[in-house]
Amino acid sequence: MATQPVWRWIRLVRAQDIVWILLFGALVATLPPEYMDEFGVGPVVALGLVQVLEPKIPALASTRGRVFWILLKVVLGFVLIGYTGGIRSNYWLVLLLPMVSAGTALGVVGTLVFSMVAGAAYLSFLLWLDFSQVTIEWPVLVVRVVFLAMVGNLANILAEDLRIQSKNFRRTAEQLAEANVHIQQAEDAVRRSDRLAALGQLSAGLAHELRNPLGTIKASAEMLARQVTSENEVAREVAGFISTEVDRTNSLVTRFLQFARPLEVRLEKADLAQMLDRAVAAAEREANGVAIYKNYDPAIAPFPFDAELMERVVYNLVVNAAQASAAGGTVTVKTRASGGTVEISVIDRGQGIEPKDLGSIFNPFFTTKPTGVGLGLAIVSKIVDEHGGKIAVESEPGRGSVFRVLLPMALPAAETSA
Numbered sequence: 510m511a512t513q514p515v516w517r518w519i520r521l522v523r524a525q526d527i528v529w530i531l532l533f534g535a536l537v538a539t540l541p542p543e544y545m546d547e548f549g550v551g552p553v554v555a556l557g558l559v560q561v562l563e564p565k566i567p568a569l570a571s572t573r574g575r576v577f578w579i580l581l582k583v584v585l586g587f588v589l590i591g592y593t594g595g596i597r598s599n600y601w602l603v604l605l606l607p608m609v610s611a612g613t614a615l616g617v618v619g620t621l622v623f624s625m626v627a628g629a630a631y632l633s634f635l636l637w638l639d640f641s642q643v644t645i646e647w648p649v650l651v652v653r654v655v656f657l658a659m660v661g662n663l664a665n666i667l668a669e670d671l672r673i674q675s676k677n678f679r680r681t682a683e684q685l686a687e688a689n690v691h692i693q694q695a696e697d698a699v700r701r702s703d704r705l706a707a708l709g710q711l712s713a714g715l716a717h718e719l720r721n722p723l724g725t726i727k728a729s730a731e732m733l734a735r736q737v738t739s740e741n742e743v744a745r746e747v748a749g750f751i752s753t754e755v756d757r758t759n760s761l762v763t764r765f766l767q768f769a770r771p772l773e774v775r776l777e778k779a780d781l782a783q784m785l786d787r788a789v790a791a792a793e794r795e796a797n798g799v800a801i802y803k804n805y806d807p808a809i810a811p812f813p814f815d816a817e818l819m820e821r822v823v824y825n826l827v828v829n830a831a832q833a834s835a836a837g838g839t840v841t842v843k844t845r846a847s848g849g850t851v852e853i854s855v856i857d858r859g860q861g862i863e864p865k866d867l868g869s870i871f872n873p874f875f876t877t878k879p880t881g882v883g884l885g886l887a888i889v890s891k892i893v894d895e896h897g898g899k900i901a902v903e904s905e906p907g908r909g910s911v912f913r914v915l916l917p918m919a920l921p922a923a924e925t926s927a
Contacts, residue, residue: 526561533557536600544593552589556582556603563610575614579623582607587630595634596645601653604631608657612664620665624658631657697868698894719762727755774895776813781805781851784816785842788823795828798836804843809851812918818892819916825885826855826912832878833859833910851916858909867904 536553563578586603593600604627611623631654638645730751737744782805789801823842830840834857841856862870862877869875871890893900897917904910 529557529561533560541593548592549589552585552592556585556589556606559585560606572615575610576619579607579610579614580626582610583623583627583630586627590631591634595637596631596650601631604657605660608661609664612661612666613668615665616669617662617665620661621658624661627657628654698899719758723755723759723762727752727759730755774815774818774892776815776896778811778813779816780811781809781814781844781853784814784820785823785844785853788820789827789842791820792824792827792831796831796840799831799834800837800839801827801831802839802841804841806845809844809846812851812916814896814916815892819896822889822892822914823853823855825889826914829885830855830857830859830910830912833857833861835859846918849918851918853914853916855912855914856909861906861909862902862904863906867902870902871900 533553533556537550540549540553559578559582566574583604586600586607589600589603590598607623608620608627612620615623632650635645730748734745734748734752737748785803785805789803793801827840827842831838834840838858841854843854843856845852845854866875866877871886875887890900893914893916899915901913901915902910903913
């Protein structure tokens with residue numbers, strides 16, 4: 510366990526750090542003998558440490574931290590230049606370090622400010638000269654100060670290009686991630702459609718095969734009930750049970766057929782609010798004390814959809830939301846239009862859906878209800894798909910669910926061309 514911090518520090522070492530250490534080591538080794546003491550070596554070593562540690566300290570990510578670090582480099586460079594000859598020092602080039610840092614981190618204005626600071630720091634050594642005894646090559650000084658500003662500006666240009674490229678790369682990565690999500694959703698929809706088609710064919714065949722024996726069983730039970738004497742209550746009760754269960758099974762078979770039968774979507778211009786009102790009114794009869802609120806977007810004009818089929822969709826969603834809510838709870842039906850699409854949201858604050866079940870709720874025969882069949886949401890999904898729309902759900906256990914139905918407001922291309 511004690512070796513972990515050591516390995517953590519080793520992983521922080523980069524190839525550039527080795528290069529910096531070698532370069533600053535060469536500076537120390539080439540210092541003139543008269544400057545080879547703590548006042549000459551110290552600033553060089555300190556500059557090397559600052560340069561190596563700069564990218565490894567998280568606090569420096571802020572603008573204030575970067576400004577402090579750049580100023581520290583200017584101060585260390587000023588001390589080194591002042592100790593090694595001032596205005597005539599060969600180490601004036603160390604001021605390039607803060608200039609490059611300013612150019613890469615602070616933008617045009619920050620680079621200009623630090624160009625002036627570095628140039629002023631270097632030219633300040635003129636204050637300690639006796640001009641009567643020293644000849645100053647002014648063009649050389651001007652070139653050096655201008656060179657500092659040029660290097661800082663060049664570093665800023667390169668950094669700005671890198672920032673633009675990084676922004677473009679991030680945008681591209683986000684677009685690719687979004688495209689991958691859409692592709693995954695499309696693949697899920699295709700797989701669901703394939704399952705629906707296969708199960709639809711199976712359900713149709715099974716339902717047709719069951720209809721005839723169910724009719725025979727019901728007719729036999731009714732005949733038995735008429736023939737049994739009034740004294741034989743057990744037989745009459747059993748005959749009643751048979752007839753009741755046949756009716757329930759026949760209802761289930763009917764739902765199978767509804768699921769399996771190809772939908773005939775009749776797209777006609779209709780008023781969305783009127784359709785929703787009918788669906789909500791029908792669902793309120795089964796709401797069991799749950800209040801249903803309506804929040805419609807009045808700007809939605811009539812558009813083509815099958816009002817009868819979509820009424821079934823909204824009715825099923827509202828009833829499911831009411832059943833998932835406690836007595837006294839609320840369900841909201843909300844609409845809005847965006848980008849040629851109408852969104853119908855059914856929102857509840859009920860028990861929610863477990864994350865493991867979210868991917869299966871639209872599959873046929875999947876249900877979490879003790880007496881459910883698992884065809885309601887499958888039929889809803891099928892109707893929405895036939896309209897060229899999409900259905901999605903967001904849910905959190907204990908906090909409710911939001912079912913969103915997205916319908917296109919324009920006719921499909923095949924319909925418009927016809």
